[in-house]
Amino acid sequence: xxxxxxxxxxxxxxxxxxxxxxxxxxxxxxxxxxxxxxxxxxxxxxxxxxxxxxxxxxxxxxxxxxxxxxxxxxxxxxxxxxxxxxxxxxxxxxxxxxxxxxxxxxxxxxxxxxxxxxxxxxxxxxxxxxxxxxxxxxxxxx
Amino acid sequence: xxxxxxxxxxxxxxxxxxxxxxxxxxxxxxxxxxxxxxxxxxxxxxxxxxxxxxxxxxxxxxxxxxxxxxxxxxxxxxxxxxxxxxxxxxxxxxxxxxxxxxxxxxxxxxxxxxxxxxxxxxxxxxxxxxxxxxxxxxxxxx
DNA sequence: TTGCGAAGTGGGACAAAGTGGGATAAAATA
DNA sequence: TATTTTATCCCACTTTGTCCCACTTCGCAA
Numbered sequence: 001x002x003x004x005x006x007x008x009x010x011x012x013x014x015x016x017x018x019x020x021x022x023x024x025x026x027x028x029x030x031x032x033x034x035x036x037x038x039x040x041x042x043x044x045x046x047x048x049x050x051x052x053x054x055x056x057x058x059x060x061x062x063x064x065x066x067x068x069x070x071x072x073x074x075x076x077x078x079x080x081x082x083x084x085x086x087x088x089x090x091x092x093x094x095x096x097x098x099x100x101x102x103x104x105x106x107x108x109x110x111x112x113x114x115x116x117x118x119x120x121x122x123x124x125x126x127x128x129x130x131x132x133x134x135x136x137x138x139x140x141x142x
Numbered sequence: 143x144x145x146x147x148x149x150x151x152x153x154x155x156x157x158x159x160x161x162x163x164x165x166x167x168x169x170x171x172x173x174x175x176x177x178x179x180x181x182x183x184x185x186x187x188x189x190x191x192x193x194x195x196x197x198x199x200x201x202x203x204x205x206x207x208x209x210x211x212x213x214x215x216x217x218x219x220x221x222x223x224x225x226x227x228x229x230x231x232x233x234x235x236x237x238x239x240x241x242x243x244x245x246x247x248x249x250x251x252x253x254x255x256x257x258x259x260x261x262x263x264x265x266x267x268x269x270x271x272x273x274x275x276x277x278x279x280x281x282x283x284x
Numbered sequence: 285t286t287g288c289g290a291a292g293t294g295g296g297a298c299a300a301a302g303t304g305g306g307a308t309a310a311a312a313t314a
Numbered sequence: 315t316a317t318t319t320t321a322t323c324c325c326a327c328t329t330t331g332t333c334c335c336a337c338t339t340c341g342c343a344a
Contacts, residue, residue, distance in 0.1 A: 017294095080148075082149065091333095231322075
């Protein structure tokens with residue numbers, strides 16, 4: 001699979017359609033999974049296998065504990081309920097449902113952010129605010 | 143079989159009919175099995191094979207204990223008594239009996255939740271309450 | 285600069301999905 | 315049997331999504 005990187009500022013049209021950067025389009029298949037990020041601040045877009053792998057990875061941290069506990073069953077159910085399969089149209093756009101747009105507060109101006117195995121869709125202003133909170137300088141201090 | 147995911151808000155009409163999301167309809171046959179969830183908080187909808195597999199799976203956890211014990215016989219009997227076969231009508235809707243509607247406290251506003259091999263039917267408010275109790279943040283703590 | 289193709293955007297026309305309700309047939313009650 | 319009730323079938327309305335085409339912008343090359 002791909003290695004998605006970069007930030008792209010695109011527009012969501014009146015019908016909720018979002019055209020992907022051509023780099024993303026080349027790296028991904030036409031079948032994608034869109035889900036609300038766990039904290040609800042943006043949307044994640046995966047390929048189907050990537051989504052499954054991501055969910056699984058969330059449950060492997062507790063040292064191999066299998067998903068039998070009722071807490072994990074509920075978490076898994078919620079994660080699965082929030083994902084929606086979508087297909088790209090003939091112009092390479094994906095339709096984002098009204099409920100998902102609302103959940104991530106997406107307006108017209110959005111930012112697509114590559115993050116290795118998936119990309120994220122942010123409201124432009126929200127993304128700018130997020131960037132402002134990240135302190136890169138501390139990486140270079142001694 | 144299918145891989146049912148996603149959350150869909152639909153309405154139960156005055157006759158107790160429920161239209162399925164087209165994604166579910168594509169993934170399932172017209173013959174379905176509706177049963178009250180063990181805890182009674184919603185309905186489960188399976189394909190016939192899926193229902194059988196689910197019941198069987200419930201009895202495999204006790205470390206290979208076969209269903210010979212009278213307790214298991216009774217449990218199996220009860221589970222089978224609570225399931226009702228239904229067929230989709232020509233518009234892709236399934237009729238939910240009055241008794242099952244009551245059991246799961248289904249009113250007009252319901253939520254269909256995909257969960258891999260089956261989907262669940264929740265009263266909308268009840269589902270929202272359930273979601274609110276699930277803590278996803280703990281999956282991301284270290 | 286001009287021409288060309290690819291990328292991003294917008295919108296109209298049509299089809300499908302979800303919903304509601306009336307008419308008819310089957311079942312239940314008296 | 316007559317009457318009420320329940321369920322099934324069919325049609326219709328409204329909304330949403332899909333498909334297709336067109337316009338614009340940008341970059342690259344002749």
